[in-house]
Amino acid sequence: MATDITLRTNIELGVVPTHLKFVGGLVPDENGRLPREADRTLSIVAEMQRLLDLSRVKITSAQIPSFPGANADDVHELIIGLQDIGLTVHLIMMVGGADPMNPADEDALVAMLTESLNAAKAHGIAHVASTSLEEWMKEGATRKEGADLDAAIAQLAKAHARAYKEAGVEGSSIQAWHFEFLRDTEFQTFTDLGRVRKVVQATNALLGKPFFKAMVDAAHCGDSALNIPENEALIAELGAADELGIFHASAKTIRGCLSSDDGWIGALLTASAKTGKLQQVFVELFHHEDAALEGLRKADPRHGIDTTDGRSYSQTVADGLADTARRLNNLVARGILQ
16 A cells, blocks of 8 residues: 655654564464565565555654574574664563563573564664563563562662663663563552653663663553553653653554553653653554463453454554554644644
8 A cells, every 4th residue: 555644753763563462473383483474485474575565654663572592693684684674673572481570580581681682783773671570461560569668679779770781781882771561460669650661760770871661551650550640650751861762552452453452542642742751652462362362361351452443464564553653744734742
């Protein structure tokens, strides 16, 4: 499809291709090899090309997961393949099998993060992100408060600052590291923007500069205990401190078509634009039948609803891109966004 929507701002508009499914689309196999289509094209590259063909607005970027232990040749092929079709590549650094808040697991955490940071440096990537604040869906985990919370924040700051230094990030292509918090059930402790901000502040204090940022994911904000005005106030504070990160346009709970959102995307995108610090916006949908998310669907059946309304997931994402582009253009028209 010829692009008939012109984005009237220089903000990056991209996709997190989680709608491909983690199992069969994103996660490496037992040998570290990344999923491929029948013609042997890497699945992520093939899907991003489909989206480029479908989208009514130019897609600037792709934010892709980086898994420890993935085959280095496949990772190189993936990043180069995306760059060859004109996309700026961002990495989401995935970790597992270690508790980031536990000092005993610090070495394992730093090793996983360093592997992805080195891949980012090798390919000239400017922005990395991670959900490395706690273990995902950890059975028996409880919410930390008081002194336990303070200790967790201090440990996270220490571990991430160490990864920054040991990977030689200073002076490299990497310009910022964006922390993403997750909803309750997925995480227990770092489940709102206020809490992740504390980790950002503590880690930046160790570095002496605002290198770490807080990602604003509209879905996770919508599923947190904080309401829209509370999130808007935090976004303003993050912007003033130069700690505002990437924005994810994603529908709360359901994580499907953006039409299923309850006003969070529009409100928080506008709040982010008002800061003057918004640089990247990514559309993110999840497949309602992804085997990797079965546990989340059991915990909250609203997560497994099919919101495609008869479309392919590729078309549903393309529609989300068009909707988000219109929102950004109208923020420009209203003088909120440059």
